[in-house]
Amino acid sequence: MHLSRLVKQAQKGNKEALLQLIIVEQDAYYRLAYSYMRNEHDAMDAMADMIVTLYEKLEQLQKGEAFYSWSKTILVKRCKTILRNKERFIPLEDERESSHDALTDDNPYRNTESEMNMQVLLSHLSVRQREAIELRYVHDLPYQTIADMTDAPLGTIKSRISQGIHKLKSMMGGDRYDNDRGEITGAQTELEYRTGTIRT
């Protein structure tokens, strides 16, 4: 994989190169867009808008290796803009209702009972905590990228995730895996197993 080379080709106007870059991560893009839009049509719309933006602004990207975090930041901001325009951006007090939407049949995450349980658990967090945790453990994005996406300081993202995990732990009735040495938390482990992002 020569990411930087592909990005440079795309920056020179090579549409094939840009297409290749997008295809490699198309599933990740879709899942990310879906997690915000909650339906296939809007997720596809957001992805289409992202591709247009990428094509227009690719010259501004300085580090080729940062292409995917940069493009995902664009996608998330586009999703939020669409939601705002539709006046559907979910305010804090409505988050529980939205959690039920997340369990509809076309949700790509709703595969098993335990995944549904995790969605229910996540629905008890604040919107911002849930967003940060989903971006980290569902979409496997680094803290800095999440901070960029959400326009929040890095420390704030760390805090949201840490406190969100803490809440999940208490909701799960204590920590099955935690111990005195401070190893990986039960809730965190649960999330990582759900999403396949557990590191070996």
Next chain:
DNA sequence: AGCCGCATTCCGCTATCGAC
């Protein structure tokens, strides 16, 4: 090629602060 040490980056955690 393999090992070692150093530097950098990333992450988890927590103390502190301010708003309510």
Next chain:
DNA sequence: GTCGATAGCGGAATGCGGCT
């Protein structure tokens, strides 16, 4: 008092260059 935001610390992971 509670909650969320912020900053900073320490440990783990990773990258990289030098040496054998």
